Amino acid sequence: MNKLKKSLALIATLAIASTAFVACGDDSSSTGDSSSKTDSSSKADDSSSKAEGSEIKFGDDGDVLSVLCWTADDIGKMIEFWDTNNAEQAGKVKYVNVGSKGQEAREGYVNYFNGDEDVDLFVVEADWILEYINNDTFSAPMSDLGFADSAFDDQYAYTKAVATDSNGVIKASSWQATPGAYVYNVDLAKEHLGVNTPEEMQEKVKDWDTFTATAKELAPKGIAMADTLGGMWQVWQYNRSQAWLDADNKLQVDEFCTEYANLAKEYYDNGYVTKEAQWTDGWATIGTQGKTMGYFFCTWCLGANAQLEKSKGDYTWNITAGPSSYAWGGSWLAVSPECDNGQLAHDFVEMFTVNPETMKEYALFKGEFVNNPTVMKEIVDEGSNKNDLLGGQDQFAVLYEAASKIDMDGKITAYDAQIKDAFNNSVDKLVKGEFADVDTMINEFKKECAKIEGISVE
């Protein structure tokens, strides 16, 4: 009897204690041990065909294709499209949420990859794509999914350039191009500027000087010309002539920084831009309450449930090119070396980023600006796309022009997310009067960057 009690007590104790180790798991399969990984992949090489990029180098042992992202906006729609167009494989793709915004996913992925959950494809963002594609522990070449480099020839060149790692290997593929434009409030424009068509509006915003002049006209009426500093920043940062870092990872501070800081201050002080911040409730409210003439919005702001719909209110909105062409963000699909659904992953990437027919259908299905100039040209020429949120206007016609001018080659670095955060934070303090002048601001910005591991400042 006593023995029984003792052993019961021991078992109970062990059971409680063992729960402490549950999370520890077996991480031999995961963390940074790149040498073992290359071993296994080279073994796979031997068994598969020698023809580069024509064979899928992953097995098909997984049940579902797990796609990691921080929002279901895109992946949700893609899965819907996949299920309707691919009946025999319906339900095979699963969306896995990691974080609630890109920045969180950026950090969340590392932790997720270190666990032993299923990972096949994952979505990366322009600001930090290089961190992942330049690291072979996290991402595998697209050729391992059976795509030759030429498969991506029909994509926008910049998306291909961004997805190429430091060794010239294509590591990701995007389903979208993300040109932006100026979306304006038609009712306010008519009332205050006497503008009736998007062409007339474009005359009022054709370059930054004209844009500022129009803003000056509207400011006394309590209407800002630009939505937020964050919106203006997207336009400006895209038109920066060089990357933030040179080849030696030295920070490049140029006249762009002072010029933008001065403009931001002028706009903020005079009410040419509202004092709201992006990604807050106020961002949409300025639209619904008619406090801003327009928004700098890009492709992914114009779909269902996206920014435009939230900011619309009872007004009518139209789209026009705006003072300068730009692109904002953009997402890529990358494949994990741990992928265990080779065929499904191949099909998924092909459906949304390679095959022109399905891409065209998807463009009309979601209102997505897909990553293929030929397809987009066809859609624009056919004139079949009407966006209800823009009063039936075809946003693709305007955005197509901007997309053709996008050139990000050599302008993005692995540190962009942090550098831009630091810069915008400094500008924010400048406009709010915490820094006396632009020189102080630039100094503070440089110091903020000096803190970042791996870059140098002088």
Place this chain on the structure above:
Amino acid sequence: MATAAQRRIKSVSYAKYGYIFTAPFFIVYCIFMLWPLIQTFQLAFYDNGVFEPLKNAEFVGFDNFKAILFGDSNEFSQAAVIHEEFLSTMKNTIIIWVGNFIPQIILSLVLAVWFTDLRVKIPGKQFFKVVMYMPNIITAASVAGLFLSLFGDSQYSVINQLYLSGGEGREQLMLATGVWSSRIIVMFIQVWMWFGNTMIMLMSGIMSINTSIYEACEIDGANSRQTFWRITLPLLKSMMVYTLLTSMIGGLQMFDIPYMFHTGAVINDNIKTVAVFIYELFHKNYMKPSSGYSAAASVILFFITGILGALVFYVQRDKDAIEIKRKRKAAMKEAKRKQAMGGGLGL
């Protein structure tokens, strides 16, 4: 004569069950608290910017500590910036802690005295106690969200809407990012969240004071002010020291509200505490974390906390009791000496 069974029962030691049942705690403690603590100390001596520092980084001795404490002559070097930020976050931490502790302790003390006073009859006493404790139950994330919607920079925040509706031509207030306004809001949040907790602590301290002392005071004709200063406060000292100490440790490690009280991607520098600074160092650039600086800063914080804690104990020690103890010891020694000399006869 004991039977065999009785003898066996006698020999069963129940002590070991105690060890067995407390073992899970110690195992969990060692794995999740002690081991990370040791590793933090270890990390503080390794280089920065390496993905898995304990595996791959170089040993750099006291370089990280040197950088944090003394900086560097080059203004734009990493060491100089880290040093500068460590000092400014330390300043923020102290400002916010002092600014929240003083009002909090006064408020809690006043309420605790009222709630425990025999002569003051407050209707619904229990209700107030619960309501006042309530903010402490809400998660910090919700509290930060709540206060952002009240005091946020947006023209649609509650305060701004009230302010803007007050007159034409008014500019919206930037309370959440302003240097002092943001600090004061954080102080207020801390007071609001924690005064109920401190009040309960102090009440338990006051209630442990023997009521007959209060009755005696009343009979002797002491008024409530005299009772407070002469009876309650001195007898509450140990509880006050405890509150001060826990609040100080908590205050130096203040993290949640300062970390979450901002919109956008960047944390407000004016309320950035040392704990937030430490967190950011190894989190922001997670592929190349500044783990060495981060660990060194936490080790420094650990020692600061330890020293301040010891200091509080030293300053607040019961001087009378120590004096009595010392005297008694001296007297005992004297007695012993006399005993040894005079063979027990005190002549």
